[in-house]
Amino acid sequence: MKYHCCQLFNGGYFSISIYIVNQGAFILSLRFVTMVYLSSRSAHRWTYDVFVSFRGEDIRKTFVGHLFSDFRRKGIYAFRDDDQLKRGEDISPGLYKAIEQSRFLIVIFSKDYASSTWCLRELVKILKCKEMDDEYEVRVLYYDVTPEVVRNQRGSYEEAFVKHEGYHRKEVHEWKEALTWAADNLSGWDLQALSNGPEPKFIETISNEIFHKLTSTGPIDAGDNLVGLYTRAEQMDLTRFAKPKSANIHMIGICGIGGIGKTTVAKAIYNLLHTHFEAYSFCEDVKGVEKRHGLVHLQEKLLANLMSLSDLKIRNVSQGIGMMKRSMWAKRVLIVLDDVDNLDQFEALVGSPSWFSPGSMIIFTGRDRQLLTAHGVEEIFEVDLLCDDEALELFSLYAFRNKHPKEEFIDLSNEVVRYVNGLPLALKILGSFLFGKTVEEWGSQLKKLRRYPDSQIQQVLRISYDGLDFDQRNIFLDISCFFKDEKKDYVIKVLGGCDLFPVTNIRVLIDKSLISIRDDRLQMHDLVQEMGWRIVDEESEEPGKRSRLWFTKDVRDVLNKDKGTGAVKGLAMDVSSSEVDINGKTFTRLNNLRLLNLYIGSWTRLLDNNGKIRETKLGIETKVHATSGTLDFLSSELRLFCWHGYPFHYLPSSFYPESLVVLDLSYSYIKEIWTGSKGFKRLTSMKLAHCRNLIKTPDFTETPNLEELILDGCKSLKEVHPSVGTLWSLVILNLKRCINLETPPNCTGLKSLQILNLSGCKKLDQFPQDLDTMKDLIELHADGTSIDQLPSSVSILWNLQVLSLGQREDMIKTRSLGSIFWPLSKMHHPPSAAVVPSLSGLKMLRNIDVSHCKVTDGSLGGIEGLSMLKMLNLSGNDFKSLPNLGKLSRLETLGLVGCTKLEALPELPPNIEVIEAQDCISLKELPKKSTLYESSFQSFDFTNCAKVIENQSIESLITMLLPQGRIDPYKILSVYLPGSRIPGWFTHQTMGDCITIELPQNWCYENFKGIAFCLVFTPKIHNRRKSYYNSIGYRYRNFDGTPIGMLSPIPDSVFQYESIGIKSDQMLLSYDPSKPDWKKAKNSISVSFEVYGPDCVVKKCGARLVCEEDDRVQEEGSGSRMIQWLLPSSRVEDELLVLQGG
Structure with a gap:
């Protein structure tokens, strides 16, 4: 059979030829690739997301009205006959067309559904659509009618068919068959017993399932202004891989230089083919994601997509590989790994063809053809440059916002196309650069192009750079050398300290297509980044005389051989990658250095033979070694000073960094940061995590603009300088695992503080005073401390979302926290104390952890008022009962592990998903059955x-x-x-x-x-x-x-x-x-x-x-407990089962 379909896109028609070769087999014409388009809706034939067949007189104004309203709120485009059909139109063809153009087809069986001949004809049409094309998703919903009534046409359905026999005898048999088949074979929702749950809950369930399906299985966005897509995809002869019964595992490579469109072509192929596989996943920017989050994150993302799981956690790469092997060979999968650049990625994500089921396809994109060959990729396709016509169209879309150039710019546009030589990214950048300029300005810019007779791509990109002013150029070069993939706000903070006006100038770089923002991080195409590198390289043949150093070899040579000069403004190196010796004089000649970033890029490179981090008594042992006891000089021009594993005890005495914005000496040997006045007036971030020798903090009056103070893991620190209380701009104060901290930090003036972390400060026995001044506090972590009472001032922290007071089991005997909640409870007050607000005043609380706090009966008064609470951990406490939790409508997770005195669970909210009550040895009673039945537990x-x-x-x-x-x-x-x-x-x-x-x-x-x-x-x-x-x-x-x-x-x-x-x-x-x-x-x-x-x-x-035929098993006999399996629609004999013992 052959079907021809036409769909209008942007004023033109594209034909699709679909040949059905045999049952389950198909061949798609490659012209379908041209339909891979901007949005998920235009990437398929669907006009609507949902079509609902229902008896209007029954439920149009009630249930269905609310259902359509929920669809609208979630952006689900549903067909409505009273919206889309024009008055006077023949309703039958209109409805039939709407059914054909809807992805999801929902049939609502209500009491009088069968009395409507239109409804019955809709049902027949829906089932025929499903029979012809399995891509339709058909669901049924039973509204005040049982599946048995629909299946066997009983009750009101039987009465309706008595009437139909007189007028529609020829169709009655087909209608009955359709009802029976639908009831027997289609899954859906049974809303018959609405008393078991509120109607909005069922509506939410329905719309959530459809929304999840639409967002998780639809095509992905291939970008705007797609040109030449058909030509490129046609080279790959995709029809060979569109056969579901293929016995091979296809590994396909898409290769080419940066900016040629590899990712776009891969997205097009994915959009075309993904529905013909049982599971699929598109992993974009593998190289960048690995750099930011690691291979384990990629494994989790890939497995979660293929297995339809959420919150999947993998401990390490080896475990992830094992899970991949066990999980991937059961289904035909389509996987796209975009921008792979090393064999570790291959081995961790797709290992060997033996992992996969026959018929699976794995597509790789990358710049290194040899890398793909080394992994055994069977076919590698080189993506060609655009032809002149395609290049002109793409260029015009950016230079003129139109497919064709303006008349007076035709010759100039053709000249640009010839020089660019068909590279899409260069066309996009030049087009954006020339947009809105006059003919004279174009001519001037094109004269620059003539200086590069070979149309070298990097030099073409340079023209956009030459159009930047001084500050914009510096920001561009800093991003290309140091800040690609970094958080936008962090870069703005650092470069703002360089007086480069980054907010405005980054916007200019975006407008000129030199950078982009994705996931709030600065992105830059490889070619554009390499252009920046080349510009810096051209400054001098000697690395020590260039403005920026980032290649490991160059940095190593400059530092080891003392070849630095005042020309160097920025230097970055992974201290885990290469051996470097630092002496006291190393940085003396780098007197204009403003960016110093010596970071730990890979912990695995710092492991010893036993798999442990190499360290000494002083700190982490990196590959940067000190050959002298002190460092004599650091540039006072520094804005960013990051040196992980800093090997000296002190900073140079001559170091006066008046412009320093970020100081990060994590994992270093430092004992003291500074004494006296040093002029850290512009410092906003100080990270001293895991500085195990740090014995005291500096006077913070020197850092009035500090926003972030990280002292996590400073094991020798006993107190924080009291001047910390003057930091009115401080947002984050992290003292986690400062195990010798004895005195709480002064928080008197911390009016901007949002996160206070005291976790693991086991010697700390009280909270900071004046908590009530921190009105913006969102997270308060005090687990693993010796604090035995929560101050009443906590009750007015209106924005608090996370309260963590849990303890480790080995600390329980050393402290008593039985009254931890009494200052917050209206039920229990200290003697002669005034009434204070209850815990219920903290309306924003989402997470509470008071595990192992010896919380007793009555100590949780007011908790039922925390309507936003999602996680509550009460593990290891002494109470026998709990207050009613039924009003905590958002509560999903409840921890009661080791509550050995607890005898009964309270009433639970309907959204509860997880209850962990291991080792509750006194627990006797559970909530009533209706509560459990209605819950959404997992x-x-x-x-x-x-x-x-x-x-x-x-x-x-x-x-x-x-x-x-x-x-x-x-x-x-x-x-x-x-x-x-x-x-x-x-x-x-x-x-x-x-x-x-x-x-x-x-x-x-x-x-x-x-x-x-x-x-x-x-x-x-x-x-x-x-x-x-x-x-x-x-x-x-x-x-x-x-x-x-x-x-x-x-x-x-x-x-x-x-x-x-x-x-x-x-x-x-x-x-x-x-x-x-x-x-x-x-x-x-x-x-x-x-x-x-x-x-x-x-x-x-x-x-x-x-x-459905399973019913229930009833209890018989004393002392025995029976299992009852309930399904609302079941009718079979009871079966007696007895569980003996415990």
Whole structure:
């Protein structure tokens, strides 16, 4: 079959030819590539995001009206018949066309849906669209009607069809089949029992799922002014890779010089092909992301996209590689790695073709063809320069904001095109530079071009640089040599200290396309950066006579051989990359230095043979070594002074940095920063992290403009100079892990402070006075201290969002925090004290950690008023009960680990996702079943909570699993609890960590909802003292051993804790909702369970295929606890199951 589609874009039509070769196979014409466009909506045929089929008289003004309003709020473009169809238009063709042009098709089955012939015809049309093209997403929603009524046409549906028999007899059979098929095969939402939850919650669930699908699976933005895309993509013959049954793993390289459009072409290919793979991910700017965040971050991002996970955490690259190997070979994946520049990236992200399932495709872009070849990339495509016509069009779009040049500029424009020789980035930069200029100005600028007869690209880019004024040139060169990928605000701060007016001048550089801003960081294309490097290189053949030094070899030579001069204004080097010897006289000749950045770029280069950081008693051992005891000279012109691992104890006595803005001597040997008056009037940031020999801080009256003071890990520091209290501009004060700090800092005048971190200052026994003056405080960290009381002044910190007071278990005996909340509670006051505001006054609090603080009953008064609270950690405390938490509507995570006296959980809010109550050995009662049923939980952990099983039916723990799977079919749910016997309800049971499930015929298509598991864990015999499992995952395999889907990880622990030790068997009950991959399974599937942690093993396991026909198991007999599995629509016989023991 052959279909022709036409879609209007920017006033022109493009044809798409789609040939259906056989079921599931296809070939797409490469002309489709020209449709890869600016936005996700124009990148496909969809006109609307959503079409909703509903009976208007039933719910138009109520439920559907609210649903469409929520769509609008989220930017979801939904078709509405009362909006889009003009009066007098034949409604049937209009609706049919709207259905065809909508990505998501939602059918709302209400009481009178079947009475409308238009609704029934819409349903038939929707199902035909789905049958013809699997890209349609069809969902059903049951509104005050059960799936059984729709499936079997009972009740009002039966009455409607009695009427239809008289007028539409020919269509009745088709309508009935459509209703039955939809009820049997389409997933969606059941809103029948609205009493189980507010209607807005269901609307939010529906719109969130659609929004997630639209934003996570749609095409990516390929940029504006795309020219020549079809020509480039056609060279690659993409049809060879668009066959889903291919047995090969395709590794494709896209190579070319910087600025030629490799990323744009890769985005076009990705947009064209991604919907034909089971999982896909586009990793942009791999080189830059690795530099900023490391390979582990890239691994997390890639796996999260491919596995549809959030908050995935990987400890190190090796673990990430292991997870990649286990996870990627189960699905046909499309991966694009943009701008790769070293083999480490290949090995960490895509290792070997053996990692992947047949039919997968991995695309790389990069400048180094040899690098791609070395990794075994089978085909490498060179991206050609634009032809003259394409180059003229692209240039005109920037120079004239039009596809064609103005008449009087045609000859000049053609001359520019000839000189640029088809490089897209150069065309963009020159076009932006010449925009708005006169013919005379053009002619003058083009005369400069004639000085470069070979049209050398770097020299063409230089023309834009020559159009800058003095300050703009200096900022451009500083960015190209030192500040690419740095935070914009940080660069503005440093260069502002150089009196270069960076706010205005950076805007000029952006307008001239020399730099850009992405994720609030300064970006610069490689060619533009190299242009800046070349400009500096041209200053002198001798590095020591150039204005900026950044290449390691040049810096090493200048410092080792004392070849510096007054011409050097900036110097940067990774102190972990190359051996350099520094003597007292090294910087004497660098008397005009304003930027000095000696940073640790790679911790891995500083590891010894045992994998530990090389260090001495004085500090971190970098590759910059001091050959003398003191440093005699540093330029007083410095604005940025960063020297990680500074090897001297003191700064030069002659150092008077009146213009210094940023001082960073982290990991250094420094003992004292300065004494007396040194003129640090412009200093805004002082970082002295992990300076273990720093014994005291300077007089801060010298630094009135300080905004950031980082003293993290200064182990010898006993006090902070009291003048710190005069720093009215200070925003961040970090004293974390200053383990010998005995006196709290003076905070009297810190009116701008937003973050105060005292974590780990274990000798600190009181908060700073005058906390009430810090009205802008957002984060207050005092965990791991000896502070035993929270001052009442905390209660008026209206902007406080994070309050961390938790303790380590080894400090519990040394302090008493039982009354930590009484100054804030209206219920408990100190003797003769006036009433003070309660904790509920801190309306902005989002995170509270008071773990191991000996909080007792009644100490948490007022907490129910914290409406913004999302995380509450009460682990290791002494209370027996908790106040009602049901009003904390945003609370998602509750930590109760080791609360050994807690007897009952309070009422919980509906958004609770995680409860960690490991080792709550006195816990007997849980919230009522309706609370659990309505919650959006992901993981409840009651490990070692034996009394829960002894005194409470575990029904309420289990019954929420299946309904939650309906709300979020992509979330694995889990409950941990004591137990050793797998209930008989689990129809498949076995010893060990692997189970085989026999599959009935058509098992995955008849009301299948998911798979429920039950595992019994036991501690290893040799390690029963402190045994606990870290994380668990399970893997599906078909009857022939081939993997089905990817490794499914069960949610890991949120809070760090050390268990009292698993003394008996524990159970995990888990539910994995239905997934499309399972349709591949035949005859039988095997499920293997993996425990990531050395201390536990899986003793036995059970499983059950969950269908709508599963109903419930009722309790019988005293002393026994039964499992009840509830599904609102189920009707089958009760099955009696008994859990024995705990």
